[in-house]
Amino acid sequence: MLLRRIFPNMYKVPDSAPVESRKASLYLLRCVFLMGIRSPPKRFFFIYVLWSCALNLSSTFYQPIGFLAGYVSHLSQFTPSQFLTSLQVAFNAWSCSTKVIIVWILVKRFDRANEILDELDKVVTLPSERERVHRTAANSNWIFFCYMGVYVVYASSTALIAAIMGVPSFQNYYPVLDWHASRFQFWLQSGLEYFAMLGACFQDVCVDCYPVNYILPLRAHMAIFRERLLQLGTDPDEKPQQRYEKLIDCIKHHKILLSYCDNLRPLVGGTIFVQFLVVGLVLGFTIINIAVFANFGSRIAAMSFVCCIMLETTPFCTLCNYLADDCYRLADALFESNWIEQDERYKKIVLQFLQTLQKPIVFMAGNIFSISVATNLTATKFSFSVFTLVKQMNIAEKLAKSGSNIEY
Template sequence: MTPSVVPISGLSVFHFHDVTWRYVGQMPPKKKLHRYSYYLFSLLLNIIITVGYPTHLMIGLIKSDSKADVFKNMTINLTCLASSIKTVAIWWRLAEVQKIYAIISKLDKHITQPADCQLYKMVAVRRAQRLLYFILFIALGATISSEVATIIGGFLGDWRLMYPAYFPFDVERSVWGYAIAHLYQCIGVTVQIFQNLINDTFPPMALAMLAGHVRLLNVRVARVGHDARVRRQVSNAQFLLCVEDYKDLLEFRVAIQRICSLGTFVQILVTAINMGVVIVYLIFYVDGIFAYIYYIVFLIAMPMEVFPLCYYGTCMQLEFEQLTYAIFSCNWMDQSVAFKKNLLIFAEQSLREQIVIAGGMFAVNLGTFFATLKFAYSLFTLVIQMK
């Protein structure tokens, strides 16, 4: 007797994103009663934070007098600017998110074997969940360390803003002015952190889910025809169902590329530039232990935002490459002529390389990640020579 399969939903891993999108003004409610008030909330939030936060940092960067302030402001300026660009890019492609949800729901229904269900949990659902917790830990760690460094520095007699920036009132000579400016920066960076979280976690988590479903497809394809109790017509129908799932997986990959193309391109460039700038700032301008700790955390956090996406991009690519071997692992020799024709066509299609391209230039894989680190080091050496 075959044990019953507990229904599993891959969409559960994206619950955090749906809730966060709602609170950052990107996903309106389905009820029309609250929709217009939500639009007003979204407009105000995005003008004040998504547009206003990087703008006040950019003006502060332009007005900075010292090199230390320039390097200090440049890192957070580029980070917030990249976050705003990624926020707009993903908002523009939210329809693709719903398309991904529909594909995952459809593929989940084809998980009928207990072993497949367990494999799905291990290679897709749990990996995506761990990825979310990992990036959440890094992002909140960087934010908390920045706030702690600012507060401790203030109690030691040096009350400064978290980041040098422009405000239309005197921040240094007014207690209320400083409190308002500090509160705005604290709230603004928190909103940007959560925007960045969904920007940086959704594409790699979607890639993890895609890689998991491709692994399951490989297992299902390799299993076709080995059960002697199943007739040829049934085996051919099972094989054709795998072909249909393969088409859905290709659409899955295209949807991910449309979502993350611009944002990932910007993230790779900003990460490389910021790493070089932070290293220069650490060596020449940091004068406090807490600021030093913050920028060390910041330096580690930046490449870690890119690494999961590149890692699961490579995993997805390798899983697709295994599909050809899975096709010829099935018991195709004992099948009908129609089955063998379908197999040849499917095998030919499976030879095509499946990768995600960022900005039409960078392949989202580990090769690009290491190239980013090399570019950051090259930029650092260039700045050192210019200095």
């Protein structure tokens, strides 16, 4: 009950409640605001700017530099497991910073998407349709908090295991600080790294989960639209002109759905493309660490990291496949409607509309390749190529020998 009071939109509201598809991204957009990438509110202008600077300087901008500087300054002090743990997160941190910048530039498209959802909500009238939208909004918010939980568990488990082992999580470089010098500096660096990683996880949840939060209501409206197409021409009391006008309204409705997708394409294409570039490499380093170097505690942290990486692309790629199937169902629904008994003008419009519906909605990653389960599998399989290359070149054995020679 307490959770329901704090986060009421995680639960389905009664079917009689007004339809608000934008609530599917309610908590997402609140977190995007807390990322410090929206326009500062007038009432808390300086507080918001200070928070934005603190979070983005530590997580978006300095953390990728800190990883690189840490390798340059004390690479010889890493054990193989620590190095691979740091390296896998470093690549993901660089990709996360890039995705945050892309979302920062295009953040107003979230608002435009919600405005389009408001237009789509206007035609939702039946109780079953309202129930579908309400259920989708609640599920979308649940998914967002599931993402948040997985990412926070990874950051916290990594920090805890590193503290037990007596080393900072990733051994980033911080000017003036030397964690070997004293316990105070060790805990200060560990705290700074944990804050930066929590901030990065917070950002990563937003830039990885927003495609899911915005595609789920789209699929709900496409299912409702399919039912409208099936009902075309079935009312015996309608006049031919009324049926024609309903068909035209459906065409306009479909154009709104397409405009919603066009609005999201630059955002989705940029962030998913960046993630596809690094997912195989990051998973490859993680598999090597789990299979060769990691102890029990490090394996737990590495497995939670694998879950985070898979969440960055797999759910949305799966939804893209479902979205293509939804488009084919729309074409089938129009074909199954009562169009054969209509006049010639109606039939011509139906045939033209049918050709449009047969074109699936496809999101492209960087305008290079389509986002789908097949593409995700291809990118993921690269991790096994990385693992095979490392084994064939005996890099793991060389790292193990160099790690055994490190003196503490």
